[in-house]
Amino acid sequence: MAGENTFYEAAGDRDLRFAALVRTLAVQDPVWTLAFLGWLRGAANMRSASLAGAAEASRALLDAGLPGGRRMIDAVLQRADEPGELLAYWTSRYGRAVPKPVKRGIADAAERLYTEFSLLKYDTASKGFRFADVIDLAHPSASSPAQGELYRHALDRRHDRPFAPAASLEMIVRNAALRARAAADPSVLLDTAALRDAGMTWEDALSLAGSRVSKAELWTALIPTMGYMALLRNLRNFDDAGVDDEVAARVAARLADQGQVARSRQFPFRFLAAYRAAPSLRWGHALDRALTASLANVPALPGRTLVLVDRSGSMFHGTSKRTRLTHADAAAVFGTAVAMRNPGRVDLVEFGSDSKPVTVRKGESLLRVVDRFGNLGGTNTLQAVRRWYSGHDRVLIVTDEQAHPYQTNPGSAVPHDVPLYTWNLVGYRAGHGRSGPNRHVFGGLTDAAFRMVPLVEAGVRGAWPWNY
Template sequence: MAKFNKTAVRPAATGPITTTGRARTHEGGAGAVRDPKGELFLLAVANMAGEDTFYEAAGDRDARFAALVQRVAVADPQWITDFLGWLRTGANMRSASLVGAAEAARALLTAGQPGGRRLISSVLQRADEPGELLGYWTSRYGRALPKPVKRGLADAVQRLYTEFSLLKYDTGSKGFRFADVIELVHPVAATPAQGEVFKHALDRRHNRPFPPAPDLRMISANAALRSAAADDPTALLNTESLRAAGLTWEDALSLTGSRVAKGKLWTALIPTMGYMALLRNLRSFDEAGVSDSVAEVICARLSDPAEVARSRQFPFRFLSAHRAAPSLRWGHALDKALTASLANVPVLPGRTLVLVDRSGSMFYGTSRNARLTNADAAAIFGTAVAMRNLGRADLVQFGSSAKRVDVRAGESLLRIVDRFGDLGGTNTLAAVQRFYNRHDRVLIVTDEQAHAGQGNPGSALPPTVPLYTWNLAGYRPGHGPAGPYRHTFGGLTDAAFRLVPLLESGANGNWPWKTA
């Protein structure tokens, strides 16, 4: 007779983040501290470098991040390399990955360990990022560039510097122009045409006469179109001319000023614009009177799942665009795009309790320029789980008090998010105690900073009921220990949700970059 291996018994799977001791939350509640890799992971996936958070000043937070990166890099160079590469491309955290790569490369160099070159190159994915990394490095460590840093930057320049990227990113507002980067790291051109791009960048940086070489067709077309637009701004109303010249929408708006009707200009520009540019300009399209037929083309792109995946937008960007747009014509497309951006949210067997933190600290912006808060992001993730498991999930918002949020079949995710409110303090344990009713699992989306008197929320559950904590802020203390059936994830995308089915199948959950 089987004694232990019964269908009602779940495997005691463990997640990648572990805890090492007890601590107090920033509000004085009982909590736990994580191991260095776990603390670094949760901080990095929520860390907009140089940004204050509710409980942590920017300088303190950035110093903690740098110290953790340095410590983990020396202890496990392969892990830090894999992690930072995923952080840039999987978690879409641009600034944190660049800062992390610089600090990790320096730590490896100081410890006499290899790997800095590959690490630096791996996180640089956009042509303005070599200059960004140089800006960070020189502000911290001066203009002397160690060989691994220099060679990693040169590898990235060889991959990323093109005619179009030169026209788009090499602007006078940058501290390190393309030419400055080229002169500091001495990249070898991959092709003769790229060699001409390098030469052109140097000529224009140093104010030398720089008629573009014949091979630089886009740069030549750009110069010709700018010259024509100075006399006749209607030259910018030809979409094919704009595309051939690699003229950005920002430059086109600047060149025309008020000399061309904005609706006509946007209509010409829209086919040349990238996904993020479309998303951030919906209000401008409405204000300019862009026609419904053009709007339909935009909506088709915005709602295309393949376009959403390629864009790598944070899910909360779609809520931000929805709130900023004056008209209703974008709503359905944005709702479809938001749903597509949450493709990793799983369908789960049995019943799920979803608790969304709406305490005061959650209403701090994801960055100083963001219109959205951690509370908004929490509502999006929690609602997505409830909708994906409609009829088998109970959605609850909590703070000092707690209450259910209705989710009805066929509703828009964007509409449901508007039902959430501001509920004051962080009484997490009390919310679990009140609403847990023999659910098969509990998911809490939170910053984990429970108030004094609040203990481990997992203590209100049977020990074999999985508790998933989705941490949105990356603070050092958490609200409970990790271990079998107690798992912590984090981030501003849905990437780590793919671990939930693995954990429940009995496989020990690994880091997200090892499950792709």
């Protein structure tokens, strides 16, 4: 996660390591780097890291006199606030002189992404670079006369010029009219169709209504207009407002729908965060089903597997400043998912200074199993492998690899012909063992990580999970 402090390393140090690595790769293999960054923003759903990576890759290509920066930039910008975010990153690193390939990549993205709804949702005073700033700096072309009017509207309101939105901007006109009506009569915000037609976000509707209407009624009107992630984030608010059970049941049905889970591209761990944040039990089953659906990549593994989940102190550092979830949570979800996908063939163990098995009962909720993991102090990885390895066909370790100095190379406790897979969740430079024959180390952890074991064991030259 770009910009995030960790237990052992500051965010700035980590980000500089990442930037240096991307710059090197961009010059050595720009085609691979372009495909990787597009995959990182898309399938892997990593926003900040992919934007920073594209900026650094473009800088390196420019310095080396190579083309490709425009495509790097355009490939990662997939949401309408991201052209501004990339400009903010660039100017903070390299100043306000933005090279032409970078401008053109940002302009390409703005032309794709700037719509009436995206302006209403993302063009807010809290943004360092607003739509008008991007338009002024990058000069995107308008794909249609209506988009040209949208650009003019964005510029007028940014520069405090008197304006009335053009009639062709129907959603913006309706939004302004609904806001004016709501100032006198907030009950107009209880009309779901009016909210949707005006592109009114749930944040804006709550702000406009204040305490003048029932929160339960307002949420009831807003819920049909809300996206999947917005629903997931607001379960506590629905409970606090007293949204009735019939409305809650409709929300739960959307949360549990496998198709919506897949399209939402939420990290599996977000469902655990929602489960812990929601005070009511009425969301639990839906969140458990959603979490299970989000783990569709968990493979069926032949033979017996030992899964070791690190629950040492450093693992309880947050994965992001925007969530209370920890690396220990992520590791527990991963290990439990593998155990539940392979009943009777996986020995699941949590370890720290000591280690102990975690039982997974048939038909049990994954969320309930995760709640049984504990905090086990230090990190004695080698001891855990020695204690629990017993002729298994493979060993999986989910950890931050920060073990005691004398506890290096846990692979020494496993026969050389038995594969050992380590997932370093945090991405520290120092690890507890090297990659090599039957010893595989992966950085980071998303649901895509589950695919790695069968790919490696297939014994063929595997392709990258992106095309290039």
